[in-house]
Amino acid sequence: MNPPDIGLFSLFFASIFTSNILLANFLGMCSFVAISKDMKSSNGLGLAVTVVLTITAAVNWIILHHVLIPLDLLYLRFIIFIIVIAAMVQILEMIIDRVSQKLYITLGIFLPLITVNCAILGVSLFVEIRDYGFTQTLVYGFGSGLGWWIAIMALSAIRKKTERTKTVPAGLQGSGLTMITIGLMAMAFIGFQGMLAVQ
Amino acid sequence: MLNPAMLIAPLSIGAIGAGLAALISVTDKIVNNYGEVTININSGKKEMTVQGGGNMLNTLAEQQIFIPSACGGRGSCGECKVKVTSDIGPTLPTELPWMSSEEIKENVRLSCQIKLKEDVELEIPDYLFYIRRYTCTVERISDLTHDIKEVSMKLPQGQSIEYKAGQYMQLEAPKYGKVKEPTQRAYSMSSAPHEPARIEFMIRLVPGGIVTTYVHEHMQEGEKIDAIGPFGEFHVRDTDAMMICVAGGSGMAPFKAIFNDMIHTGRINERDCWYFFGARTAKDLFYVDWLNELQEKYERFHFVPALSEPEETDDWDGETGLITEVLDKYLKMPELANAEKEGYLCGSPGMLDACMDVMREKNDMPDEKIYFDKFG
Numbered sequence: 193m194n195p196p197d198i199g200l201f202s203l204f205f206a207s208i209f210t211s212n213i214l215l216a217n218f219l220g221m222c223s224f225v226a227i228s229k230d231m232k233s234s235n236g237l238g239l240a241v242t243v244v245l246t247i248t249a250a251v252n253w254i255i256l257h258h259v260l261i262p263l264d265l266l267y268l269r270f271i272i273f274i275i276v277i278a279a280m281v282q283i284l285e286m287i288i289d290r291v292s293q294k295l296y297i298t299l300g301i302f303l304p305l306i307t308v309n310c311a312i313l314g315v316s317l318f319v320e321i322r323d324y325g326f327t328q329t330l331v332y333g334f335g336s337g338l339g340w341w342i343a344i345m346a347l348s349a350i351r352k353k354t355e356r357t358k359t360v361p362a363g364l365q366g367s368g369l370t371m372i373t374i375g376l377m378a379m380a381f382i383g384f385q386g387m388l389a390v391q
Numbered sequence: 392m393l394n395p396a397m398l399i400a401p402l403s404i405g406a407i408g409a410g411l412a413a414l415i416s417v418t419d420k421i422v423n424n425y426g427e428v429t430i431n432i433n434s435g436k437k438e439m440t441v442q443g444g445g446n447m448l449n450t451l452a453e454q455q456i457f458i459p460s461a462c463g464g465r466g467s468c469g470e471c472k473v474k475v476t477s478d479i480g481p482t483l484p485t486e487l488p489w490m491s492s493e494e495i496k497e498n499v500r501l502s503c504q505i506k507l508k509e510d511v512e513l514e515i516p517d518y519l520f521y522i523r524r525y526t527c528t529v530e531r532i533s534d535l536t537h538d539i540k541e542v543s544m545k546l547p548q549g550q551s552i553e554y555k556a557g558q559y560m561q562l563e564a565p566k567y568g569k570v571k572e573p574t575q576r577a578y579s580m581s582s583a584p585h586e587p588a589r590i591e592f593m594i595r596l597v598p599g600g601i602v603t604t605y606v607h608e609h610m611q612e613g614e615k616i617d618a619i620g621p622f623g624e625f626h627v628r629d630t631d632a633m634m635i636c637v638a639g640g641s642g643m644a645p646f647k648a649i650f651n652d653m654i655h656t657g658r659i660n661e662r663d664c665w666y667f668f669g670a671r672t673a674k675d676l677f678y679v680d681w682l683n684e685l686q687e688k689y690e691r692f693h694f695v696p697a698l699s700e701p702e703e704t705d706d707w708d709g710e711t712g713l714i715t716e717v718l719d720k721y722l723k724m725p726e727l728a729n730a731e732k733e734g735y736l737c738g739s740p741g742m743l744d745a746c747m748d749v750m751r752e753k754n755d756m757p758d759e760k761i762y763f764d765k766f767g
Contacts, residue, residue, distance in 0.1 A: 255407065263399050272407055279411035286422045290508075293480035300484065 200331050202388055207335030210388050213311045214343040215374070215381040220311030223302050224340075225370055228348040233298045237306075238344050240299060242337030244284060244306055245315055248277050249333025252316040253326055273316045274307075281307045311340055343381075347373065431512040432456070434476075437520065441507065447473070448503040457522040458515065459561070459577075459622050464503035471502045477512040479505065516624075521553060524619045527590065529612050535677040538596045539641050540607060541581070544589060544618065551587035552620075554580065556652035557627065557645040557735075557764070560590065560620030564605035576602040577622065579737065579764060581644035583651035590618065595641040625737070625764040627653070632760070633663040633730040637718060637746050642738035643668065643678060645764060649735075650685060650692075659685075663730065665693045665721065669714030669742065672698060673705035695721065715745045722754040734761035 198206075213219050220241070227237050252273050260266055285303050289296045296303070306312065315336050319329045350373055354360060360369055425443025430451070432438070441450050448464050448471050451457075462468035469489030475498050482490060486501045527544035535541050546552060561575040582591035597603045610616070627634070627649055638646050646666060653659040670676050682694040697710040697717040710717045721727055734750050736743050743765050750756040 259403055259407070263403060265400055265403055268400060268404065271404065275404075275408060275411060279415055282415050283418045286418055290422045297481060297483060 198328070200327065203328055204331050204335045206388050207332050208339040208342065209381060210384040212339040212343055212381045213314065213336040214340050215378040216385070217311075217314060218378075219314040220309045220340060221374075223305060223309060224344055224347065225367065225374070227302055228344050228351055228370070231345070231348045231352060233302070234344045234348040235341075236295045236298050237302055238337075238341030240284065240288070240303060240306060241309065241311065241340050242334065244277070244280055245312055245337035245340070246330065246334045248273075248280050248312055249315050249319055249329050249336075250326070251276050251280070253319055253324070253329040256320055257326075269317075269320065270313075273313055277312050277316075278307045311336065343377070347377065350377075425508050428507050429510045430454075430507070431510070433514055433517070434512070436517075443507045443509070445507055446503055447505040447507055447511075450507055451502065455523070456515075456519060457524070457619055458502050458519065460503060460575075462503075466501060466504050469501065472499050473502045474498065474514040475500050475505075475511060476514060477510065479509065479511055518621070522620055522622065523552070524617055525550060525552065526615050527618050529610060529614050529616060530589065532606075532610060532612055535593060536675055539677065540594050540596075541591065542594060542606060542610070543582075543591045544616065546588050546590070552590065553587065554584050554621035555626035556580075556583055556648040557625045558621040558623040559625075559645075559764070560592075560618045561622065562592070562602060562606075563617040563619065564602040565616075567605055567609055570601050570605075573617075574601045575619070576600075579623075579625075579642075579644040579648070580621070581647040583648050583655060585652065585655045593641040593644040593647075623764065625735075625762055627658075627735070628733060628762070630733065631662050631731075632733045633727065634665065634735060635718075635722070635727070635732050635750070635756075636664065636666045636735045637669070637714065637738070638667070638736070639669040639714060639738035639742050640675070642736075642742075642764075645737050646735075647678065654685075654689075659689050659692055661691075663691045663693075665695065665727065667714060667718050667721070668694070668696045669717075669738075670696065670698055671700050672702050673707060713745075714742065715749050718746055719749045719753055722749070728754070732756055732760065734763075736761070736763040738765075740765050 207213070211217065214221070214224055223237060227233050255272060255276065256269065260269055260272065281304060284306075285296075288299070288303065315333055319332065324332055347370070351370060354369055354373070364372075423444055427440050428443040429438060429440050430447075437456075439454050441454065446464065448458055448460060458471045458473060460468060460471040462470075464471070466485050472489070472494070479500075482495050482498075482500065483504050485504050487495075489501060490499065525546050527546055529542060530545050531541075531543040533541050557579065559577045559579045561577050563573050563575045564570070565573055578592045578594060580590050581593050582589060594603055594606045596607045625645060636646055636649075650659065650664075650666075653664070666682065668676070668682075676696060676698075679696060682696075685692050686694045695710060695717065697712060697714050698705065698707055699711075699713050701707040701711055734747070734756055736746055738746075743763055747761055747763065750761055751758060
């Protein structure tokens with residue numbers, strides 16, 4: 193185990209902006225496009241993704257370094273990571289149902305669907321590929337979650353604005369314009385990469 | 392040779408899976424333990440303490456309070472509505488298709504979709520307290536017409552049922568053939584309340600209908616069948632207004648109960664009653680002799696059968712035409728037109744809507760004086 197030499201603050205900043213999981217790596221797009229219609233749900237989902245990402249990144253790191261690598265079972269990582277993510281989402285779902293019925297209803301089907309949100313599996317796999325240490329994993333997981341959250345909030349705010357303008361041609365309304373918007377946002381975020389690149 | 396290394400992979404997946412499952416069930420125990428909750432019905436009329444976490448419909452049924460439900464709690468019939476007076480959160484998306492905006496404002500909820508998480512206060516119609524499940528014995532099955540059977544049932548020894556003439560019960564057909572689960576459907580009782588130890592139904596065969604097919608093709612005399620009830624708001628209001636009763640097919644059932652009840656109480660001599668019965672041909676008519684007899688015996692009772700498509704062999708000299716036309720013709724007669732009237736209708740939705748139009752639009756009967764029982 194040889195964690196890369198990168199400061200925690202840089203990693204945190206990079207995971208939010210320069211290597212934004214959504215806009216630089218294009219992971220977790222489905223719910224990003226679907227939920228961003230509504231700002232309130234986007235906020236809830238962003239929070240849920242952040243929580244699940246942080247927890248699963250940490251749990252998967254522990255399993256990776258204390259079970260899979262010592263037992264030479266690295267080829268099982270995809271299955272194991274997904275099982276862990278599914279279990280964490282289940283638990284989170286129960287807790288949200290209990291704590292806030294309102295949030296539970298707003299998130300609806302997208303809460304269980306976090307299980308198959310690529311961003312979450314992606315972060316666990318990046319952690320493995322880049323050989324992060326435990327603290328780095330925590331920071332990276334949390335940062336990526338925040339990055340996802342910021343990106344979806346930004347997109348849903350933009351969509352809310354564009355919905356109001358009457359100048360959008362009929363053929364571009366809805367997902368058409370959303371796709372173009374996402375492309376422009378991605379370019380803006382990639383612009384940050386000149387400051388700091390994390391690989 | 393078995394290589395022990397081969398066991399490592401399944402064992403570790405198994406162990407991790409088991410660990411996560413244990414974690415989930417522990418969380419479930421902690422998070423979903425709602426303890427005991429109190430249900431307060433009709434501001435203190437009935438109060439019960441139950442184990443929380445279950446859905447309201449089933450929990451109430453365990454407490455012997457049966458909210459009407461045709462689908463058995465799957466959220467697909469929209470009948471198990473109750474009014475919740477305490478705050479239990481917003482209406483769920485699974486309830487919305489069944490709710491009018493007024494009901495949402497009044498916090499009417501589908502009891503099968505509500506998980507009991509906290510103390511709750513609700514309002515239900517008083518008659519729901521009297522609803523019970525009776526395991527009846529089928530006494531007699533007889534043919535009324537080619538597609539309507541009359542089924543008479545005896546309540547269990549020593550039990551009796553209290554209801555108003557015109558109300559209905561849910562009959563539960565057991566699983567049979569391709570039908571994999573017991574199925575409930577609503578049928579009006581044709582028996583009168585003064586004989587509380589037996590109940591009677593008129594059941595028309597609906598092609599493809601689960602319960603009607605069971606009754607027509609499988610049910611045997613002597614077998615046991617569950618009936619839950621009584622339900623419904625279809626009963627005679629206690630006024631002196633003239634009763635305009637309209638029925639078709641097995642819609643006869645509540646009226647047989649109502650007329651027998653009026654004979655029993657003597658009310659049949661005290662108010663005018665017109666009974667319009669619509670059928671296609673003479674072979675769809677039944678109980679005509681009995682009704683004609685009533686007409687002769689009781690001065691204020693009038694029976695008007697009408698055939699829409701009499702066959703030549705029917706030798707029919709009564710009213711001919713759609714029941715709506717006949718109804719309209721009679722309602723325009725001065726004797727009926729000038730009287731204060733109440734409408735009572737029972738039959739298929741199409742017939743009912745057309746007859747209600749005749750009553751409301753063409754003959755100025757007020758909406759709130761028209762009572763009906765629509766077959767779903």
